Amino acid sequence: MKEHYYVALDIGSASVKAVVGEKFHDGVNIIGTGQTFTDGISKGKIKDFDLARNAIIDTIKKAKISSGVDIDEVFLKMPITETEFKFSEEELRFGGNSTEINGTHIEDLLETLREREIHRDREVVTVYPIHFKVDDLHEVMDPKEMMATQSLFVRAGIVLANRTLLMNAVKCVEDAGLEVLDVYSDAVNYQHILSESEVELGGVAIDIGADLTQFGYYERGTLRYAGSIPVGGNHITNDLSEAFNTPTEAAEKAKQQYGHAFYDLASEADIIRLPQRDGEPDIEVTPKDLADIIEMRLEEMLMGVFEALQQQKITKVNGGFVVTGGTANLLGVKELMQDLVSEKIRVHVPNQMGARKPEFSSVISTVSSGIMFDELLEYVTIDNYETESEDARHDASEETSGSFFNGLFNKRKEHNTRQLESGETYKYPPGKTSGSAPEEAEYADYAYDETRSDETVTKRSEDTRQGEQKDYRGYMKKFFKNLFE
Structure with a gap:
């Protein structure tokens, strides 16, 4: 990035977020943020191009003002x-010639x-190293x-x-x-x-967003499994709206101000x-009434994550669970x-000044990923690409690989080359890199039942709650407690 700054953009379901950061010791220093709420995105997919684009423009404008960076x-x-x-x-052969390994080789x-x-409907987003071997002797x-x-x-x-x-x-951003x-x-x-210990021992990160709950399992220093289910904080809001016959805006406000995710600890005093949607007089509820709905839906989300892990035979999470995302704001x-x-x-809340909200965890982590890969590659580009016009290179890459994003990554190489030639490369202190990992098998994203996610959770009577606790919840809690031991 210009002047050594990294700008990450998160096109989320509830809002578009941007952070401007720089390498600071062994972490990230955030110097500016921007956030714009929008209805143009749902479940990680753009549903209204104009709304999403305008939200991006507004978010970047806010980030520019707060950071002072163009x-x-x-x-x-x-x-x-x-x-x-x-x-x-993959292996790179040196033919017996003594070679000092650098970022170009990596x-x-x-x-x-x-x-x-090369796939008809899939595109490579990220290639991340698990481990290297030098002369088949050293695993590093x-x-x-x-x-x-x-x-x-x-x-x-x-x-x-x-x-x-x-x-x-990408088109929306461009x-x-x-x-x-x-x-x-x-x-x-x-x-x-x-x-570092959570990644090494085996930890699960759970990001509960507005319309999407995402999770990743890491062990021995690297990613082992990741997936998502199409439910999030908005589903909790909708459940509250239906259960108490109140407008969505009122339900969201009540959730944020008085919501509690654990029924047993919720207050009955407040x-x-x-307000009622049909014009009837306002009703009075307590935080415990809200918690009755919130706990059910959030528990269902978490059970979906646990079931996905169990399907992948991940039954030991020695590093523990880390929860983040906007819904993690709930008590x-x-x-x-x-x-x-x-x-x-x-519960993970970023400690960077100006971004101390769990909903910023993911976009800040994107800055960390950018820094990590730049350190690994030393801002170096591959020298065996012919020098030719941008249009010609773009056409050639599409002919050889059929990849939409080859042009994107070539632009990254050109950007790094310009930095090297101009002497603008910033030398950071050594940072973290991925560790080694055991042998892996291919796997696909977890398929959550789409029809379940939009079913409304209704308020339960105390007798019903006790019966469910005795049956379903009691069984499932015992099952997962025994599973993750």
Whole structure:
């Protein structure tokens, strides 16, 4: 990014968010943010192009004002929807010549893996290294400056997303007057909200957004599994609206001010007046009444995550669960999770000044991903690309690979080359890189029942609640507590 700044853009279901950051010691320093609420996106997909584009323009304008940085390039964050994951290997041979490994060699390997994946309806979003081997002797996280005579080997994960979804997202950003430098999937980004020990031992990040709940499982330093279910905080709001016959705006306000995710700890003392949609007099409810609805829906979301993990035979989460996203603002989220599983629970709130909200976790993590890859590649581009016009290079790349995003990544290479030639490269202190991982199998995104997500959760009587607790909840809690031990 210009002047060493990184700008990440998150086109979310409730709002578009942007952060301007820079490398600071071993973390990220956020110097500006922007956020615009919009109805143009739902469940990670653009549903109204004009609304989404205008929200991007407004968000970037706010980020420019707050940071004092002129923004025309961004890293784009993509959700874990319509996503597949693969694991692959590649080797670079040196033929007996002593070679000092640098970022060019690493980038060459990762680009070869990217170009190998040609699909009609899928596009490679991110290729992330799991581990490297130097001369088939040393398994390392970062091989730069090591000497090799025979080969450099990499085992990497490949994130593929729906091509149409990506094309529309990038086009929307470009129509807003911005250049997309790179795209990072939340599947890779979430590792940055976990601590080093959580990533190493086996931790799960759960991001509960407005219309989408996303999650990723990391173990031995790398991504092992990720998925999403099409439910989020808006479904809780809709449930409250239906249960108490109140407008959506009133339900959202009550949720934010008085909502509690754990029924047993919710207050019965406060009185909340809710207007009625049919013109009838206001009704009075308590936070405990709200919690009765909130807990049911949130519990259903979490059960969906647990079931997806169980289907992938992930039954040990020694690093614990980390919950973030806008819905994590609700009181009682941690207590509800602790009531469902035996592992340690942590609610993640970013500690960067100006972005201390859990809904900013993902977009800040995108900045961290940009920094991590730039450090790994040393801002270096592959030198074996012929120098030719941009139009000619774009046409050639489409002919050889059929990949919509080859042009995007070539632009990133050109950007890095310009930085090197102008001497603007910023030398950061060493940062974290991905660790080693066990052998993996291919897997696809978890398929949540779409018809269930829009079913309204209604208020339960105390007798019904007790009966359900004795039956379904009691069984499921016992099942998952035994599962994640």
